[in-house]
Amino acid sequence: xxxxxxxxxxxxxxxxxxxxxxxxxxxxxxxxxxxxxxxxxxxxxxxxxxxxxxxxxxxxxxxxxxxxxxxxxxxxxxxxxxxxxxxxxxxxxxxxxxxxxxxxxxxxxxxxxxxxxxxxxxxxxxxxxxxxxxxxxxxxxxxxxxxxxxxxxxxxxxxxxxxxxxxxxxxxxxxxxxxxxxxxxxxxxxxxxxxxxxxxxxxxxxxxxxxxxxxxxxxxxxxxxxxxxxxxxx
Amino acid sequence: xxxxxxxxxxxxxxxxxxxxxxxxxxxxxxxxxxxxxxxxxxxxxxxxxxxxxxxxxxxxxxxxxxxxxxxxxxxxxxxxxxxxxxxxxxxxxxxxxxxxxxxxxxxxxxxxxxxxxxxxxxxxxxxxxxxxxxxxxxxxxxxxxxxxxxxxxxxxxxxxxxxxxxxxxxxxxxxxxxxxxxxxxxxxxxxxxxxxxxxxxxxxxxxxxxxxxxxxxxxxxxxxxxxxxxxxxx
DNA sequence: AATAGTAAAATTGTCGACAATTATACTTTA
DNA sequence: TAAAGTATAATTGTCGACAATTTTACTATT
Numbered sequence: 001x002x003x004x005x006x007x008x009x010x011x012x013x014x015x016x017x018x019x020x021x022x023x024x025x026x027x028x029x030x031x032x033x034x035x036x037x038x039x040x041x042x043x044x045x046x047x048x049x050x051x052x053x054x055x056x057x058x059x060x061x062x063x064x065x066x067x068x069x070x071x072x073x074x075x076x077x078x079x080x081x082x083x084x085x086x087x088x089x090x091x092x093x094x095x096x097x098x099x100x101x102x103x104x105x106x107x108x109x110x111x112x113x114x115x116x117x118x119x120x121x122x123x124x125x126x127x128x129x130x131x132x133x134x135x136x137x138x139x140x141x142x143x144x145x146x147x148x149x150x151x152x153x154x155x156x157x158x159x160x161x162x163x164x165x166x167x168x169x170x171x172x173x174x175x176x177x178x179x180x181x182x183x184x185x186x187x188x189x190x191x192x193x194x195x196x197x198x199x200x201x202x203x204x205x206x207x208x209x210x211x212x213x214x215x216x217x218x219x220x221x222x223x224x225x226x227x228x229x230x231x232x233x234x
Numbered sequence: 235x236x237x238x239x240x241x242x243x244x245x246x247x248x249x250x251x252x253x254x255x256x257x258x259x260x261x262x263x264x265x266x267x268x269x270x271x272x273x274x275x276x277x278x279x280x281x282x283x284x285x286x287x288x289x290x291x292x293x294x295x296x297x298x299x300x301x302x303x304x305x306x307x308x309x310x311x312x313x314x315x316x317x318x319x320x321x322x323x324x325x326x327x328x329x330x331x332x333x334x335x336x337x338x339x340x341x342x343x344x345x346x347x348x349x350x351x352x353x354x355x356x357x358x359x360x361x362x363x364x365x366x367x368x369x370x371x372x373x374x375x376x377x378x379x380x381x382x383x384x385x386x387x388x389x390x391x392x393x394x395x396x397x398x399x400x401x402x403x404x405x406x407x408x409x410x411x412x413x414x415x416x417x418x419x420x421x422x423x424x425x426x427x428x429x430x431x432x433x434x435x436x437x438x439x440x441x442x443x444x445x446x447x448x449x450x451x452x453x454x455x456x457x458x459x460x461x462x463x464x465x466x467x468x
Numbered sequence: 469a470a471t472a473g474t475a476a477a478a479t480t481g482t483c484g485a486c487a488a489t490t491a492t493a494c495t496t497t498a
Numbered sequence: 499t500a501a502a503g504t505a506t507a508a509t510t511g512t513c514g515a516c517a518a519t520t521t522t523a524c525t526a527t528t
């Protein structure tokens with residue numbers, strides 16, 4: 001993952017650095033989803049005081065990667081199917097609106113840059129081979145560009161600063177790299193076209209369909225798995 | 235304000251209590267928007283240690299009421315017109331989707347309860363007098379019910395747990411109680427009808443129009459003020 | 469044997485002190 | 499006089515210890 005969250009700011013303090021390490025560990029599943037967090041243990045592991053660790057934990061809570069209860073402690077969030085679907089619903093709402101705003105607020109330069117990026121991806125051999133490159137980095141890259149293009153700080157903070165850490169976590173833990181590469185590419189093209197045409201309404205509609213398609217793709221998979229399980233059980 | 239944020243949980247720890255007091259003070263403007271926060275000063279004022287205060291500050295940051303920079307300190311967020319409009323855009327996206335989900339997921343009991351609430355407000359003398367009661371409590375109450383009705387924890391947390399503190403802050407600081415009472419009442423009625431009909435698409439559309447109408451109302455006011463200022467300057 | 473009660477251990481919350489960084493006031497120099 | 503540099507003061511970040519609460523292990527009672 002070379003990709004960087006565009007809202008991320010340099011980690012200067014120790015708490016920042018430990019936060020980043022913990023974030024990575026949670027997203028990648030090195031610290032299990034749903035597991036309890038022991039402050040003394042983690043503090044010892046990272047060789048920092050509990051105060052500093054708690055500062056880092058507060059940041060993890062801010063991007064919804066852990067949950068805290070008073071006098072009880074912290075737990076890594078659980079990755080459930082319901083949670084995943086809820087996340088997609090929320091993304092559909094926020095990124096849809098971001099896309100509409102992008103159509104209104106992006107500069108011509110930004111749009112040109114995004115078009116170039118897509119062309120770049122189109123000629124990329126990885127895409128032609130149907131490999132996951134485009135899905136992973138290219139997809140996230142595209143979505144980031146649109147969100148930033150909204151020029152709406154509120155939307156940018158919510159999506160890039162909070163939601164996307166969870167998105168990455170689900171991607172890692174559920175091992176999601178579905179074979180939608182070429183299809184997603186076409187959808188991205190159409191979205192950029194709508195933005196380029198300054199058609200906010202269409203841009204939002206297309207982005208929402210794009211995300212909803214991913215969600216339905218997952219729902220189908222789940223349904224299939226369920227059916228398989230039940231047939232095995234009998 | 236008797237109204238309670240439905241996502242709020244009992245404050246057991248000292249940091250919780252100080253957080254609530256600070257939250258109130260910031261929302262009401264007792265601590266000025268945009269002002270710098272002095273940790274030693276506040277800690278002394280509330281008679282707590284700096285550690286405990288910092289815990290409270292972290293929670294304020296979580297609901298976007300303050301912003302922190304490493305080694306520099308915290309500032310109360312500034313209330314700008316751009317920020318207000320961005321907030322409305324975000325609300326439109328999130329609450330619109332919440333309303334769609336409410337149409338799909340609310341139980342019949344919940345819907346009936348919400349209808350009763352609206353009838354209650356209709357017969358309320360305060361509404362008939364066109365007083366601000368309906369707008370303040372009734373409006374927020376209605377929106378909360380819809381959001382909770384989405385049964386989507388992600389949406390509920392984002393809107394009730396984060397956005398609405400900022401909304402309240404803007405309402406207080408900009409002194410917003412525009413005379414849209416009866417109109418808003420009609421709009422609420424139509425939204426409930428759509429939810430009752432389980433028409434998610436219409437419900438979302440109406441909620442978005444409802445919020446957009448408020449936003450445009452503000453934009454008009456701003457434009458008017460600007461025009462007045464300019465005419466005075468000449 | 470199962471449950472309730474109690475004591476011990478562990479965990480979280482809070483505190484005050486010190487270290488590192490930033491802001492301020494003053495002096496020096498061109 | 500203005501600008502740059504330096505020393506001082508103030509603020510934020512980090513630490514280890516203690517207090518309050520929760521969990522665990524054990525004992526006593528029915």
